[in-house]
Amino acid sequence: MALIEARSVSRNVATTAGKLQILSPLSLAIDAGEVVAIVGASGSGKSTLLSLLAGLDLPSTGDVIVDNVSLGDLDEEQRAILRGEKIGFIFQSFLLIQSLSALENVMLPAELAGSRNPEKQARELLEKVGLGERLTHYPNQLSGGEQQRVAIARAFIGEPQILFADEPTGNLDTETGSRIEELLFELNREFGTTLVIVTHDDSLAQRCDRVLRIAGGKLVEQGANTEAGAEEKSSAKGNLATGSKEATTDVA
Amino acid sequence: MWHKISWRLLKHELRRGELTIMAAAVALAVCAVLSLSVFSERLQLGLMERSAEFLAADRVLRSRGAEIPTEWLERAEQEQVAWARRTTFNSMAFANDELALVDVKAVSDGYPLRGHLEVASEPFTEGVIAEGLPGPGEAWVQGSLFQQLNLALGDRLEVGESEFLVTKVLSSEPDSGFNVFADSPTVLIHYSELAGTGLIQPGSRVNYNYLFAGSASDLASFENWLVPQLDDVSQRWQNIQDGDSPLSAALERAERFMLLASLLGVVLAATAVAVAAQRYAQRNFDAVAVMKTLGGRKGQVARIFTLHLLLLTSVSILIGLLLGIALQASVVGWVSGALGYDLPNTGVGPYWLAIATGLLCALMFSLYPLLRLLNVPPLRVLRRDLDASGLSRWLHWGISGTTIFALMVLYSGSYLLSLALFAGGLLAMFLLLGISRLFIRASRTAGMQAGSSWRLAMAGLQRRARENSMQMLSFSVAVMLFLLVLALRNELLEDWRGQLPDDAPNFFVVNVASQQAEPMQAMFAREGLSATELYPIIPGRLTAINGTPVRDAVSKEERDDSEFREGFGRELQLTWQADLPAENVLREGQWFAPGESGVSVESQVADRIGVGLGDELTFRIAADEFTVPVTSIRDVDWNTMQPNFYMVFSPNLIENMPATYIASFYLPDDRRPELYSLFREFPQASLIDVEDILAQVRDVISHVSLAITFVMVLVIGAGGLVLVAQVQATLEERQQELVILRTLGARSSLLTRAVTYEFVMLGALAGLIATIAMELSIYVLQTQVFNMAPSLHWRFWVLGPLLGATIVAALGWSVCWRLLRQQTGNLIRQLA
């Protein structure tokens, strides 16, 4: 049973030049515990797809089903609650709240969900991402990599079933980027979280169970990785990728 | 849980100074309203008290010819209103075998209810405050009678059938007024002595005045009971504002100015709040998007930010209150010190008003930005350009307009004034908006030939023409209100100073015989005293208008009231002049041509008795009756210390009738001792010392000047805040662009200069627009609200643009400099 399922979703936007289709109808399914990369050229529609899968936006046609709930049937409030309960996010630009300290940023989702005392958990998570000493620092006192680690801690505090990451390493140097990657996979292993990662980074895509390739708003490929990363991944979690078994030919 | 988030956000934002402008604006509005309303209320109470001294009471009931029913006075006592009698009539007095016409003034215990009597032991010297009233058989007598009757203290003075011992020189009476003609020297006796003089007989012309004083509410309820019962012919109810007091005009203007200026101050502070609130919302767009993405529900987010705002507002209101209290206390202390007496205290009203203003300002002006904020879609986390859509701008304008109107009503307590100001403001805003767009468009070509910083600056102006015209609007409004208040203040002060120059006449000389008129003029010239002309006075009565007889209190004929026209009911002081008297202004008609016969009527009197050009007036002078046409209507400034007349005749008519003469002159303080010797050759002439009245008026005016200066400072503060808020907002919005230009290698000096030039232009244009708008508004205000002559303010045409350019550019420069001083990398990170 797929955790996330897209049924012929598409997205049109109205522009001055008329209606523009930025995502052609596509269907896909992502299983619980799976690690999926969405790749494609800039402007191809990756973020658009991500926003639809995460319920941040609604498709023009089709429907997205998350954990057996059709997002189209929910209103904005209900989708917010669903996000709060099941979904975590990491963004290229971190998007920490500038007026809250690292600890407070991490606690925020739990507090919004009404959790009584999220501080202990938030501390532990920050320890885990290596920022145990920086709890009271504000975002502008942290480096990009550090901010992203805070964002990861924030994403995991609600123990989400799904984590969406839009180019989580895009703003970071290679070394910091791979540290962040490590962290993501580690948390994925520990909590069994399903990861959906938009990335331009091939080596990151390689390590995922499956790669969804988008070109010009069309899903052109959704194959399983056969390489080392994927094996390492599947052995760790025992959840086998369910996508099509066509061989993937990765492009550099 | 959510309240913790609000608190945390607030704490950090306060510490980083992100909310300072918003907090400062709210605090300023609260502080301004509090200090202004407390101060102006206290000042007004003080002024009322002082002005009441001109009446010697809060209210006076004047009754001609007859006492009022005693139950009226009993009623006053029931209402906790204090009262005293003041009965006056003219009589002859004898002393040392000489005879003089005097004004007998019999007063009862308690007189004066307001102000003080002052007595001295020598005529025309400084008096001291008198305790009580003249005792049985005693009289206090004005200085000029000493001169006329060769009196000395201890002499006996015969009035009617009584004989009084002259025990003191009456040097100052609070209610002496300005009516120099009526003023034969006063002989003050106790009311209980009145009957003994035998002078009160049926038909004798006696003025029975009743003085009342009490709290405003008691007086009001007494007044409501009493006034409907007055017959309005022989009985007249009078209070300080009724225009008889020389101060009433000044007071009224000052009151209007304070009200207007504080309204403008509040509107400015509100504008600053609005600008800052907009920024506040924009700054939190990301936070809201993130919260929503992380599962925050709309209601939750709304609660977080509403509480956030409420906390901020409460803190700001508290600061505003504290500042207001401190400011008000120090200003009141200062003013009291300058005036030499304490100002009365007020109730808690102003505090509520201030708090209400703070809440209204902060909450209503943040309402639209807040609604926008709450509508930010979570998708903004991926599509950074998204902000709240679907909220109409009209909602914004609607809310702001309603709030400003509500503030105006709350503050002025008058729908009419608020509506007028509001409509005027709206009109001015559209005009300003139109003009600023025009200016920005016109400046396009001008910038093309300029150097690189200028070109960049011009490009900046062009690209943001739309936002810039809004900015320009708020710059212009701030500069305009600032100029307006400054100009108005100067106008008012100058106007008052013009009325009462330091050498304003402080003595009147009356009863000058015609053969002495020329010697007296010669004496003035010889002694270098600045004096007015000597005006002839011929007493006479107006008996008919266009052949219809006028009602006259002393006419003995019993006739149906409806057959009469409204007249004066008393003797008039008539004069003749070949030329229009100085400081009189012709309103209608022409001044007499040589040989023409006619009369020129003072405008207020003309309105009251309903005569206009061409009407035929019949006068009786002694036994002669004659009829003349009205050939002109004059405006007379009654606040000037010179002889003024209701009726001025052409010379040919009454030139040869027996007249006495009157003049006023200025005698410097150090020459007062010479007074006796100067006038020794004119023993019949009477001198009237108006120095006290002048001093009182000057004192009140210095008061009011202080007050309006204080109001002006507050308005300037509010205007400055609007400018700071707007510049800050503008530059923050453009931070990104600046950073990009910087990253692309633009030197910071180039950028700073470009921004500064842009703001120089914006500021200068705003200043120019503001000056134009200021001239228009001041014209309307001067003619419609303050009853002053309109004037142009050339200085402001330079000052306005200069001020606008300097302030706006300086602010722009400092904000930009602060932005660019930071490392580019740091800036980029902040923008992420």
Ligand SMILES: Nc1ncnc2c1ncn2[C@@H]1O[C@H](COP(=O)(O)OP(=O)(O)OP(=O)(O)O)[C@@H](O)[C@H]1O
């Ligand atoms: N509201 C909109 N109006 C117009 N065009 C839009 C809108 N939303 C997205 N697009 C267009 O749709 C296309 C896909 O956008 P999207 O953000 O999904 O690209 P992306 O694959 O994430 O690119 P990148 O790798 O650069 O982030 C782009 O060309 C974008 O300009």
Ligand SMILES: [Mg+2]
């Ligand atoms: Mg993208």
